Amino acid sequence: MVIEIPAQSVKELRNQTGAGMMDCKKALQDSKGNMQSAIETLRKKGLASADKKSNRITAEGTIESYIHVGSRIGVMVELNCETDFVARRVEFHRLAKDIAMQVAASPSVRYVSIDEIxxxxxxxxxxxxxxxxxxxxxxxxxxxxxxxxxxxxxxxEMSLMNQPFIKNQDVSIEQLVKQHIALLGENIKIRRFEKFILGEGLEKKNNNFASEVQKIITQG
Structure with a gap:
């Protein structure tokens, strides 16, 4: 007998995993309503699905930016996917924004993955x-x-893909990307990013106000 699953439970599971509504409903039915068991099932399914798509060419995508409060840190990220259709999806742009925010919040990160070091x-x-x-x-x-x-x-610490996601510490950026691969049905790759820190690399001039005033008086 198939048990009835409340719509709220399906929605909660989808929010936690990024999986499709029907997949969430089936996972909850198979686990007899156990949320943790359903999450584990969907994560395994999502990772397997994502791994199969990992070699597909990603020639479309978006460039997303994020400016942190105070405008002292800025980030640009290029996130790639397979088609222009997915590149226009709200979920794809939300992912790109989250990744840009992650870079801004990760001072030690310099590379997309360990393989690039x-x-x-x-x-x-x-x-x-x-x-x-x-x-x-x-x-x-x-x-x-x-x-x-x-x-x-x-x-x-230097790899973006290995960072715990700032909005959910139980999920790494690599897992977050794979969840969206499963959700959107296409391969997704973080191609590159650039972080801008206000004044970085510049030698700040340290003026001595008293000596400057004395210099002006002397010249006068």
Whole structure:
């Protein structure tokens, strides 16, 4: 016997997973109304669906911007999809905006994914970790394991895809993108982003007001 699922439960599940309404309803029916079980089912289904689409060409999309309150931090993100139809969807633009906000809120992020991090940077980080004093008296095996764990943590800090989503800490940006792949039915990729911080790279002039006043008086 198929159990009746309240519309509110279906809506709540859709908000949490990004899956289609009918998929949410079926997942709740299969789990006999258990929300957590239905979420797990849909996440597995969504990840499998997203993985199948991961090699499709993404030549359409949008460039989204976000200016943080106070106008001191700005971000531009290029988010790609397969068709112009999906590129115009509200959900796609909302995703692009959320990703731009994520970049603004993640000071350590420099790359879209770990795969983009240059080998020279990884070697330099490894060199830094290897020279730390707390590893001096460790055996080589333990030292290697600690360094590997620290490097892995550091690389994840630099990677956008590995960040916990600011609006839902239980979901990473990678999972968020995959949820939207399942929702919209197309491959979606974050191609690139750029962050602008007001005054970054400029040498700020530190004026001594008293000396400036004295200089004016002297010249006068």
């Amino acid at each position: 240059d080998e020279k940077i990884i070697l330099n980080e490894t060199k830094i970790e290897s020279g730390k004093e707390d590893l001096v008296h460790k055996s080589q095996l333990i030292k290697d394991n600690i360094i590997a764990a620290r490097i892995n943590k550091r690389l994840k």
